[in-house]
Amino acid sequence: xxxxxxxxxxxxxxxxxxxxxxxxxxxxxxxxxxxxxxxxxxxxxxxxxxxxxxxxxxxxxxxxxxxxxxxxxxxxxxxxxxxxxxxxxxxxxxxxxxxxxxxxxxxxxxxxxxxxxxxxxxxxxxxxxxxxxxxxxxxxxxxxxxxxxxxxxxxxxxxxxxxxxxxxxxxxxxxxxxxxxxxxxxxxxxxxxxxxxxxxxxxxxxxxxxxxxxxxxxxxxxxxxxxxxxxxxxxxxxxxxxxxxxxxxxxxxxxxxxxxxxxxxxxxxxxxxxxxxxxxxxxxxxxxxxxxxxxxx
Amino acid sequence: xxxxxxxxxxxxxxxxxxxxxxxxxxxxxxxxxxxxxxxxxxxxxxxxxxxxxxxxxxxxxxxxxxxxxxxxxxxxxxxxxxxxxxxxxxxxxxxxxxxxxxxxxxxxxxxxxxxxxxxxxxxxxxxxxxxxxxxxxxxxxxxxxxxxxxxxxxxxxxxxxxxxxxxxxxxxxxxxxxxxxxxxxxx
Numbered sequence: 001x002x003x004x005x006x007x008x009x010x011x012x013x014x015x016x017x018x019x020x021x022x023x024x025x026x027x028x029x030x031x032x033x034x035x036x037x038x039x040x041x042x043x044x045x046x047x048x049x050x051x052x053x054x055x056x057x058x059x060x061x062x063x064x065x066x067x068x069x070x071x072x073x074x075x076x077x078x079x080x081x082x083x084x085x086x087x088x089x090x091x092x093x094x095x096x097x098x099x100x101x102x103x104x105x106x107x108x109x110x111x112x113x114x115x116x117x118x119x120x121x122x123x124x125x126x127x128x129x130x131x132x133x134x135x136x137x138x139x140x141x142x143x144x145x146x147x148x149x150x151x152x153x154x155x156x157x158x159x160x161x162x163x164x165x166x167x168x169x170x171x172x173x174x175x176x177x178x179x180x181x182x183x184x185x186x187x188x189x190x191x192x193x194x195x196x197x198x199x200x201x202x203x204x205x206x207x208x209x210x211x212x213x214x215x216x217x218x219x220x221x222x223x224x225x226x227x228x229x230x231x232x233x234x235x236x237x238x239x240x241x242x243x244x245x246x247x248x249x250x251x252x253x254x255x256x257x258x259x260x261x262x263x264x265x266x267x268x269x270x271x272x273x274x275x276x277x278x279x280x281x282x283x284x285x286x287x288x289x290x291x292x293x294x295x296x297x
Numbered sequence: 298x299x300x301x302x303x304x305x306x307x308x309x310x311x312x313x314x315x316x317x318x319x320x321x322x323x324x325x326x327x328x329x330x331x332x333x334x335x336x337x338x339x340x341x342x343x344x345x346x347x348x349x350x351x352x353x354x355x356x357x358x359x360x361x362x363x364x365x366x367x368x369x370x371x372x373x374x375x376x377x378x379x380x381x382x383x384x385x386x387x388x389x390x391x392x393x394x395x396x397x398x399x400x401x402x403x404x405x406x407x408x409x410x411x412x413x414x415x416x417x418x419x420x421x422x423x424x425x426x427x428x429x430x431x432x433x434x435x436x437x438x439x440x441x442x443x444x445x446x447x448x449x450x451x452x453x454x455x456x457x458x459x460x461x462x463x464x465x466x467x468x469x470x471x472x473x474x475x476x477x478x479x480x481x482x483x484x
Binding site: 008009012015016019020021022023024026027030031033034036037040041043044046047048049050051052054055056058059123124125126127128129130131133144145160162163170172176177178179180181211212213275276 | 308309311312313315316317318319320322325327329347350351354357358359361362363364365366367368369370371372373374375376377378379381382385424427428431432433434435437
C-alpha cells in the first residue's frame with residue numbers, strides 16, 4: 001500500500017493556513033503566540049544588543065535640554081532627582097497617614113510594597129508600537145506594569161513594561177499615542193519648588209500623548225497664567241503604577257490657545273528622547289522582605 | 298539554497314531590524330527602513346519559487362514577533378500572521394516580476410524592495426486594522442499608517458541600493474548560482 005507523505009508544497013499551504021488563522025483569530029484564542037516573542041528576542045539578542053549600542057552611539061538621544069557644562073548638568077540632574085524623591089516621599093507620607101487611619105478603624109495589616117530596582121540595557125525598539133526592548137525579563141523579577149526610568153536621569157518616566165519574556169521586557173513609552181492608560185494627570189511645578197504650600201497650589205493638568213513625541217493637555221486660562229515655559233510636569237495619577245508617581249513626564253514647551261477661550265493648551269516635551277535611552281532602571285513592586293538584585297528601597 | 302547560511306544571514310538582518318532601525322528613523326516619525334524586507338526581496342529574486350516562499354514565511358513570522366501591537370488593557374502583544382502573509386505576497390510578487398528584470402542591476406532590488414515592502418505593509422496593516430474592529434488591539438487611523446508604511450517602503454528601497462551589492466556578493470554562499478552561469482546570461 002502506498003504511503004502518503006506531505007510534500008513541501010502541501011506543507012507550505014498548511015503553514016499559510018495556520019498563520020491566516022492566527023492572524024484573524026481573536027486574542028483569547030491566538031494569545032499563545034505572544035509567548036513565542038520572549039524566546040525569539042532572546043535568540044536575536046546577541047546580534048541586536050551590540051548593533052543597538054552602535055546605533056545609540058551613532059544617533060544618541062539622551063538629552064534634549066541645552067547643555068551648559070558637564071558639572072552644571074550633573075548638579076542640575078541631582079537637584080531634579082532629589083526634588084522628585086522629595087515629592088514622592090511627600091506622597092508616601094500622605095499614604096501612610098491614610099493607612100494609619102485605616103488601621104485605627106480596624107483594617108487588616110499587610111506588609112508594605114517595596115520597589116525592586118533592576119538595571120537593564122536597551123536591546124531594540126519598535127517604532128510602530130512605540131516600545132523599547134530591554135535586557136531583563138521574568139528571570140530577573142520584571143513583570144508587566146514595572147516602571148522604566150532612565151539610568152542617567154532616574155527622575156524621569158520612560159514608560160511601563162507592557163510585555164515580558166524570560167530575558168527581555170518590552171517598555172511602552174509614555175509619548176506613544178497608543179499608550180495605556182492614555183491619560184496622565186500631572187502637577188506642574190516651577191523650578192526648585194517642593195514646599196507643601198507650593199504643592200497645594202500647583203496646577204494639575206491631564207495630558208495625552210499625541211504621537212509626535214509630546215504630550216498635550218488643556219488647563220484653565222487662570223491656572224495657565226502661572227505656568228511658565230520650562231516648568232516640570234510630575235505624574236500624579238492613581239491609574240498609573242505606584243513606582244511611576246511623582247516622576248517627571250516632561251517640561252512645558254509652550255502654551256497655546258485652545259478652541260475654548262476659557263482654556264489654554266499646554267504642550268509638554270520630555271527631556272529625553274525616550275526611544276533612544278541607552279539603559280533603564282526597572283522598578284517593580286514586590287512584597288519580599290529583602291528583595292535581591294538592583295537594591296531595593 | 299543553503300538554508301544554514303540563509304539562517305545566519307537572517308539572524309544578522311533580524312538583529313539589524315531590531316537594533317538599528319531607529320537609528321535610521323526620519324525625525325520623530327515611524328518612517329524607517331526594513332532590513333528584513335531587503336533580504337526577503339533578494340532571496341525572492343534568486344531562489345527557487347518554493348524556497349523563496351518558505352523563506353518569506355519564516356522572515357514574515359520573525360517580523361510578526363518583532364512588531365507589537367498595543368492593547369486596550371495596556372499590554373502589547375505579538376500577532377502571528379499579518380507580516381507572514383504580507384511577506385509571502387511580497388515574495389510572490391517579486392517571483393512574478395523577476396522574469397522581466399535584470400536581477401544584477403542595483404536598481405532592480407531597490408525598486409522591488411519599494412514595491413514588495415509596500416505590499417507586505419499594506420497586507421499586515423489590513424489584518425491588524427481588521428482585528429481592531431472585533432479584538433482588543435488599539436490601531437491608529439489607516440491613513441496615517443499607510444503614509445508611514447509607504448514612506449518606509451520607499452526608504453527601504455533606497456537602503457537596498459547600499460545593501461543589495463553586499464547581498465549579491467554573498468549570494469553564491471547562500472546557494473544562488475552566479476548570474477553568468479544561468480541560462481539567459483546576465484538576467
